[in-house]
Every structure is written in structure tokens, then in C-alpha cells.
Amino acid sequence: MSITVVYTIVTLAVIGAAAAVILYFVAQKFKVFEDPRIDDVDEALPGANCGGCGYAGCRAFAEACVKASSLGDLNCPVGGNETMNNVASILGLEAVKKDPRVAYIRCNGTCDNRPKTSSFNGATTCAIASSVYSGETNCQYGCLGFGDCFDACDFDAIVMHPETGIPEIIDDKCVACGACVDACPKSLIELRKKMPKNRKVVVSCRNQDKGGVARKACSVACIGCSKCFKECPFDAITMENNLAYIDSDKCKLCRKCVAVCPTSAIIEENFPPRKAKPEVKKETEPVN
Amino acid sequence: MLKTFKIGGVHPPENKLSKDKKIEVLPLPKTVFIPVAQHIGAPSTPVVKKGDEVKVGHVIAQSSSFVSTNIHSSVSGKVTKVDFSADSSGYPKQGIFIAVDGDEWVEGIDRSEDLVKEISIDGPEIVKKIQEAGIVGLGGATFPTHVKLVPPKGMKAEVLLINGVECEPYLTSDHRLMLEKADEIMVGIQLLMKAMGVDKAVIGIENNKPDAIKLLNQKCASYKGVSVQSLKVQYPQGGEKQLINAVTGKEVPSGALPIAVGAVVSNVGTAFAVYEAIQKNKPLLERVVTVTGKGLKKPSNFLVRVGTATSELIEAAGGLPENTGKIISGGPMMGRAIASLDVPVTKGTSGLLLMQEEESKREEIQACIRCSRCTSVCPMGLEPYLLMTLGEKQIFDRAENERIMDCIECGSCSYTCPSSRPLLDYIRFGKGKVGAMIRSRKK
Numbered sequence: 001m002s003i004t005v006v007y008t009i010v011t012l013a014v015i016g017a018a019a020a021v022i023l024y025f026v027a028q029k030f031k032v033f034e035d036p037r038i039d040d041v042d043e044a045l046p047g048a049n050c051g052g053c054g055y056a057g058c059r060a061f062a063e064a065c066v067k068a069s070s071l072g073d074l075n076c077p078v079g080g081n082e083t084m085n086n087v088a089s090i091l092g093l094e095a096v097k098k099d100p101r102v103a104y105i106r107c108n109g110t111c112d113n114r115p116k117t118s119s120f121n122g123a124t125t126c127a128i129a130s131s132v133y134s135g136e137t138n139c140q141y142g143c144l145g146f147g148d149c150f151d152a153c154d155f156d157a158i159v160m161h162p163e164t165g166i167p168e169i170i171d172d173k174c175v176a177c178g179a180c181v182d183a184c185p186k187s188l189i190e191l192r193k194k195m196p197k198n199r200k201v202v203v204s205c206r207n208q209d210k211g212g213v214a215r216k217a218c219s220v221a222c223i224g225c226s227k228c229f230k231e232c233p234f235d236a237i238t239m240e241n242n243l244a245y246i247d248s249d250k251c252k253l254c255r256k257c258v259a260v261c262p263t264s265a266i267i268e269e270n271f272p273p274r275k276a277k278p279e280v281k282k283e284t285e286p287v288n
Numbered sequence: 289m290l291k292t293f294k295i296g297g298v299h300p301p302e303n304k305l306s307k308d309k310k311i312e313v314l315p316l317p318k319t320v321f322i323p324v325a326q327h328i329g330a331p332s333t334p335v336v337k338k339g340d341e342v343k344v345g346h347v348i349a350q351s352s353s354f355v356s357t358n359i360h361s362s363v364s365g366k367v368t369k370v371d372f373s374a375d376s377s378g379y380p381k382q383g384i385f386i387a388v389d390g391d392e393w394v395e396g397i398d399r400s401e402d403l404v405k406e407i408s409i410d411g412p413e414i415v416k417k418i419q420e421a422g423i424v425g426l427g428g429a430t431f432p433t434h435v436k437l438v439p440p441k442g443m444k445a446e447v448l449l450i451n452g453v454e455c456e457p458y459l460t461s462d463h464r465l466m467l468e469k470a471d472e473i474m475v476g477i478q479l480l481m482k483a484m485g486v487d488k489a490v491i492g493i494e495n496n497k498p499d500a501i502k503l504l505n506q507k508c509a510s511y512k513g514v515s516v517q518s519l520k521v522q523y524p525q526g527g528e529k530q531l532i533n534a535v536t537g538k539e540v541p542s543g544a545l546p547i548a549v550g551a552v553v554s555n556v557g558t559a560f561a562v563y564e565a566i567q568k569n570k571p572l573l574e575r576v577v578t579v580t581g582k583g584l585k586k587p588s589n590f591l592v593r594v595g596t597a598t599s600e601l602i603e604a605a606g607g608l609p610e611n612t613g614k615i616i617s618g619g620p621m622m623g624r625a626i627a628s629l630d631v632p633v634t635k636g637t638s639g640l641l642l643m644q645e646e647e648s649k650r651e652e653i654q655a656c657i658r659c660s661r662c663t664s665v666c667p668m669g670l671e672p673y674l675l676m677t678l679g680e681k682q683i684f685d686r687a688e689n690e691r692i693m694d695c696i697e698c699g700s701c702s703y704t705c706p707s708s709r710p711l712l713d714y715i716r717f718g719k720g721k722v723g724a725m726i727r728s729r730k731k
Contacts, residue, residue, distance in 0.1 A: 117627065117628070118627040118628075121614075121625075121648070121649060121650050122650075122710055122713045123653075123710035123713035123714060123717075127717060128710075128713050128714065128716075128717045131716070131717055131720055132377070132624075132713075132716075133376075133377045133378040133379070133625075133627055134374070134377060134378030134379045134627070135378065140374075140378060140379055140380070
């Protein structure tokens with residue numbers, strides 16, 4: 001009886017030792033070298049796996065950072081400059097400062113501004129609706145309102161406005177990962193430079209129709225009149241296909257374009273209320 | 289037992305409201321908008337400009353590649369502009385606007401009703417003339433007919449199948465055409481047979497049209513090689529692959545063309561257009577359109593010039609009923625809802641269906657209960673519930689392996705689903721994405 005126990009222990013011990021020796025040599029033979037810095041960098045990243053950097057996830061981005069000779073093309077939009085500084089210090093590279101960005105939905109076609117001319121009764125996703133037809137209004141460029149961007153956002157930074165049905169971005173939650181930009185079949189969403197106090201001056205329209213057609217479809221459409229283009233002192237505005245575009249990297253938030261836009265297609269956000277307009281005075285002057 | 293295709297299929301209520309209504313010629317419209325992309329393949333190139341005077345039958349847009357076709361003016365008058373305008377999808381498409389002035393035809397077009405039986409030209413010439421006349425498949429798919437008639441190298445056509453099935457509920461344009469233009473269709477079939485070099489043609493007709501079966505059977509006696517096959521009523525029998533299976537028993541392999549089993553399928557409307565193009569020298573510039581719907585005063589079949597606005601057809605059929613919820617271009621199963629009444633009739637418009645408010649809305653979408661009805665009705669032997677999920681989750685490579693490209697978009701799955709799931713919506717979406725994937729791979 002006791003001898004059986006001894007045999008068992010000895011046999012198992014021998015098998016165990018033999019296996020350990022084999023495993024040791026196998027481990028040596030098939031050893032995969034992994035740069036320990038990948039783990040360090042991965043640790044420093046936010047771990048959201050959102051794909052906003054253009055890589056499959058945080059781990060893939062960490063590998064790319066370790067391989068790269070400079071961090072110029074690599075940026076984690078979620079972590080921002082702080083995270084990239086940490087990554088740079090781990091790798092002994094220099095961080096390139098990047099302006100933080102925020103998503104903006106360039107359509108203001110609410111029910112009041114853009115009357116519905118038909119209704120869509122199919123599967124309620126923007127991707128399907130836009131593959132079937134141009135939309136429920138006469139503007140083929142505008143927001144469909146089925147919320148593909150809302151579904152795509154991993155950070156709860158998009159809410160569908162209950163009254164207008166148009167999505168809105170919560171600036172403080174937006175990490176500029178770009179998931180909504182890819183999800184929007186109408187290419188309405190743009191990542192714009194984050195300005196101080198979240199201030200914005202944006203052409204909130206993508207309508208490329210001629211002025212009359214655009215205006216008929218939506219009262220706040222850009223009609224391509226070029227007034228803002230002529231007004232801008234900083235060359236931040238470009239005109240293409242009957243549509244104005246404000247480059248957020250050049251815009252200095254002077255708001256001159258907002259004042260001249262005849263259709264209120266250019267929107268200002270988060271500014272303090274304007275002072276009473278001096279134009280009122282001008283009107284009274286000739287009378288006196 | 290009557291013949292039909294082997295797998296799947298549904299039988300929706302037929303509702304052929306306009307089957308006893310003779311084809312009426314619709315009065316000329318005041319203006320027309322003729323899109324340059326009315327067919328599968330490359331859009332044609334406009335060859336007229338603003339201010340040009342055109343007559344009926346003038347080529348106004350030329351074929352731009354082999355799989356493309358000419359477009360002719362359907363009216364006489366002045367070109368007002370060549371511009372973009374919304375088509376049935378709401379997206380702007382290029383087209384030619386013509387203000388109608390009188391009804392002058394290009395010389396050489398025989399507008400009489402006399403039947404011309406003798407075929408005076410040979411096969412290749414017929415194909416060439418079909419190409420020049422801008423003839424496309426009038427069943428709805430609008431594939432250029434001349435491309436079909438020239439089989440790829442190493443393949444040979446054995447039989448011509450003529451599609452007189454008209455399996456879509458409500459539509460009666462092919463049915464009326466068979467009754468009123470039987471001889472012309474027969475001569476058209478002879479022309480197509482000569483062009484392809486085959487000596488056998490079968491006309492497939494569903495047995496809910498006994499008058500057409502009887503009439504064409506009588507005519508067959510005087511035309512060599514043509515016979516009529518009556519078929520059990522089953523949707524989507526008018527699908528090319530389903531018709532081949534129903535008539536010949538052969539199955540077209542996945543991804544292959546009908547010519548792989550030696551068959552070429554043409555619609556009865558196409559056969560009639562071929563007759564007119566060759567015997568009468570008249571290009572394709574008008575077609576029969578069924579205007580129907582339960583709320584409509586006067587469901588009718590109209591002979592309409594291409595480019596006429598939808599609103600004119602509805603006006604002629606008794607005006608737009610108040611409780612119209614949806615207007616569909618085509619039949620209820622495969623047709624598409626249109627977003628505006630300015631949308632023109634094109635070569636592929638087989639009908640207009642006005643649905644009442646209460647019948648036009650979809651039911652609330654519910655969870656899949658795994659009843660597998662969609663699988664059992666799919667005429668292509670696919671698994672629609674799976675393809676829908678793959679489309680929804682955007683797993684397109686697997687969708688390709690599950691043969692999503694074989695889907696003929698007949699809508700039998702959505703029709704039969706007890707949970708009213710939008711199966712076809714997602715499958716069509718997935719098909720678009722997989723198609724783009726395949727095209728980018730080839731480049």
C-alpha cells in the first residue's frame with residue numbers, strides 16, 4: 001500500500017521534471033522577443049480601444065509607437081497631448097503638440113428650417129436610408145436623423161435632440177475618435193480644432209445645390225453667395241460647389257462672417273451675447 | 289401538375305385591377321425630362337444642347353460603351369436644358385428637358401398599325417439595329433438587349449425564353465400587350481431567334497392569364513419553333529433564373545449568367561419593342577405602364593412616352609386619391625417608392641401603384657422567432673435571416689461567403705416574415721457593400 005504511494009509520487013515527479021526540461025528548451029527555441037516598452041506604452045494609453053488613432057486598438061497603437069522613429073504622425077486623440085507626452089518620455093522621443101479636436105455636425109436642418117416632403121418607412125438606419133433615397137426632405141445633403149452617429153459613439157458624446165431629431169455633440173465628452181465621422185453616410189461630421197471655451201464659428205450646412213434650390217429645401221442652407229468669403233480677413237473661408245467652408249485652423253473667431261450670412265447658415269456657439277447692434281443708430285441718423 | 293420553379297416562392301394576392309382595361313394612348317405631355325441613365329451600364333452621353341430642335345425618334349444621348357444604349361427623343365420640340373434633376377431615388381441624375389411642340393416624327397418611322405411579317409435582314413444586322421434603337425429589357429431590369437444576344441465566347445444559346453409571367457401583383461402591362469399585340473410579339477420573337485441563331489422559343493405565362501395563353505397558343509401554329517408553357521402562379525416566377533428553372537428544369541449555377549445553361553430570357557415587352565425597331569424602324573421611346581391602386585378611380589394601362597412625369601399618368605387615371613400613403617414605381621414586391629410626382633417614366637417603369645395610407649405602412653418590427661419561413665420561401669435557397677444579421681453587424685466578408693450576391697431582391701422574405709423584420713433592407717444594403725468590395729478587389 002505505502003509502496004504504491006511512493007511509486008506514484010516518484011513517477012509523477014519524474015514526468016514533471018522531464019516535462020519541465022522539455023518545456024524549458026522549447027521555450028528557448030521558440031522565444032518571441034517583445035519589446036517591454038510596448039507594455040509600458042500600452043499602460044500609458046487610455047485603453048478605450050476606440051480606433052480614433054487609426055489603429056485596431058490601444059495595443060496596436062502602442063506597437064506602432066515603439067516602432068516609429070518619431071511621433072509626428074501618431075496621435076491618441078482621446079488622451080491628447082498629456083498622454084502623448086507620457087508616451088514620448090517612455091520612448092525617449094519628442095512629443096509633437098497637436099491641437100485637440102472636437103466633432104461638429106454640419107447640418108441645422110431642423111423641422112422648422114427644413115420641411116419634410118416624404119417619410120421613410122424602411123429599416124431605420126442612416127446607411128440604409130441613404131442607399132435607398134435622398135432623404136425625407138428636399139435637401140439631399142442634410143442629416144437623416146436616424147442616429148448612426150449616435151450608435152457609433154462609444155463615449156456617450158452624441159445625443160439625439162428630442163425635438164429636432166438632429167444629433168448634438170457634447171463637447172466635453174467628445175474625444176475626437178472619428179467614429180461618427182465614418183458612420184455618417186452624408187459626411188456631415190467634421191473634426192474641428194477645439195477653440196478656447198468651446199467657441200465655434202461653423203458653416204452648419206453641406207448643401208451643394210445652387211442657391212435657389214438649396215434655399216427652397218431649407219431656410220438655413222448655405223446658398224453659396226460668397227459674402228462670408230469676401231468678408232473674412234484671415235482667408236479662413238473657401239468656396240467650393242456653392243458651399244462655404246471655414247477652416248478651423250485659420251479661423252480667429254472674429255464672427256464677421258456670421259454677421260453677413262443672409263441665411264444664418266453660419267453658426268456661432270458659446271460666445272457671450274452680442275451688444276446692441278450699432279446699425280439701429282445708423283437708420284435713425286438720416287432722419288435727424 | 290403545372291410547372292413552376294423548384295424552391296421557395298410566395299403567392300401574394302394578385303389584385304390585377306386593370307387586367308380588362310385596354311391600352312390607352314396617353315395624351316402628349318407639355319414637357320418631358322428624359323434621364324440619360326435609364327439602363328444598367330454606363331449612362332449615355334447627351335448629344336443635344338439647349339435650344340436644339342428635336343423630332344420624335346432623334347438620338348439625344350449616345351451609347352457610351354458596349355453595355356450602354358442610345359436614348360431617343362420621345363417628343364418633338366425644343367431642348368430647354370440639359371441638367372440634373374431628381375430621379376425616383378431623390379438624387380439628381382443628368383437628363384434632357386424638352387418642351388413639347390406638336391408631334392413631328394423623324395422620317396422613315398412607320399407609324400401604321402399594319403403587321404409586317406417578312407423578316408428581310410440577317411442576324412448580326414438585327415443585333416446592330418436593336419443596339420441603335422436603344423432597346424433594353426422591359427421587364428424592369430433594363431439590361432441592354434443587344435448585350436444579351438451576343439453570348440460570351442465558348443457559350444451557345446439553345447433556347448429563347450420569353451417572359452410573359454408578370455408575377456408581380458397589380459401589374460397588367462405585359463398581359464394587355466400579349467392580348468392586343470400578339471402577332472407583333474410573335475414576329476419580335478422570330479427576330480430575336482434569328483439574331484441568336486436558335487430554333488426554339490418558349491413563352492412562359494402564369495395560368496392566371498388564360499386568355500393570353502389561349503390566344504398565343506393559337507398564334508403559335510403559324511410561327512415555327514414557338515410554343516407556350518403555362519405555369520403555376522408563384523412569385524417570383526418572372527425572375528430570370530426562376531423562369532429558366534420552371535420551363536427547362538435547369539438551374540443556373542451561382543454567379544453565372546443564364547447563357548451557362550443555354551438560355552436567354554427576354555420580356556414580351558422587349559419582343560414587341562424589337563418588332564417595332566426592326567419592322568417599323570421605330571426606336572424605343574414609349575412603353576406600356578399600368579397605373580393602379582385600390583383607391584384609384586380608374587386603374588388603367590397607358591401607352592406612355594418616355595420622360596412623361598408621373599403626375600400626368602395619375603391625372604389621366606382619375607387623379608390622386610386623398611388617402612394615398614405611398615406611390616410605388618413598379619409592382620408592390622420589387623418596386624420602389626418615389627418621393628416626388630415629377631419623377632419621369634423611364635424605359636424600366638412597368639407600373640405605378642398608389643397605395644392607400646392604411647396599407648402602405650409597415651408593421652412594427654419584432655424579434656426574430658426563428659420560424660425559418662424566410663429560408664423556406666427564398667427562391668435562391670439563401671438564408672435571409674442570417675444575411676440580414678450579417679448586414680446589420682456589417683460582417684461583409686462572411687456575407688459574401690453566404691452568397692449574398694445571389695439574392696435577386698424579390699422581397700419574398702420580408703413579405704413572409706411574421707415579425708415584420710426588414711430583411712430585404714439589410715440584405716440590399718449588404719449586397720451594395722459586398723458588390724463594392726468585389727469591384728475594388730478586381731481593380
